[in-house]
Amino acid sequence: MDVVVTYDIDTTTREGERRLTRVARICEGFGVRAQFSVFECRVGPVALARLMAQLEDEINPTTDSVDLYRFTGAIQDARISLGRRKSHELGDPWLL
Numbered sequence: 001m002d003v004v005v006t007y008d009i010d011t012t013t014r015e016g017e018r019r020l021t022r023v024a025r026i027c028e029g030f031g032v033r034a035q036f037s038v039f040e041c042r043v044g045p046v047a048l049a050r051l052m053a054q055l056e057d058e059i060n061p062t063t064d065s066v067d068l069y070r071f072t073g074a075i076q077d078a079r080i081s082l083g084r085r086k087s088h089e090l091g092d093p094w095l096l
Contacts, residue, residue, distance in 0.1 A: 002075040003048060003068050005031070005039045005055075010063035019058060023066070026054045040075050 005027050009020040027033070030051045031041030043051060048070075055066050071078055 001043065001045075001048070002071040002073075003031070003041045003043055003051075004034070004071070004075065005041060005051070005066065005068050007037050007055075007059075007066040008064065009037075009059065016060075016063070019060065019064065022058050023055060023064075026051070026058060 007023055007027075009023055010016045011020050024033075027039040027041070030043055030047060031039040034040045041051065048068075052068065059066060
């Protein structure tokens with residue numbers, strides 16, 4: 001399934017800045033960055049549960065927020081993009 005993860009981490013403290021970095025790294029392990037605090041992920045049910053558990057363990061629930069949006073179809077079928085086009089699509093291979 002395709003999932004969009006968005007987050008807002010309180011970075012007013014040094015620990016918050018470290019949490020932001022760790023949350024981004026978790027998301028990078030499951031998908032690709034679409035915006036600064038937005039990731040597009042293609043995961044199965046087990047990976048989704050693991051992603052949610054890792055994020056829940058990392059955030060401070062009193063100051064941070066994370067939202068996950070599940071798509072019944074593919075993200076690219078639901079996406080309407082305005083402005084600069086992305087150089088990749090979710091699921092496409094990357095050549096380095």
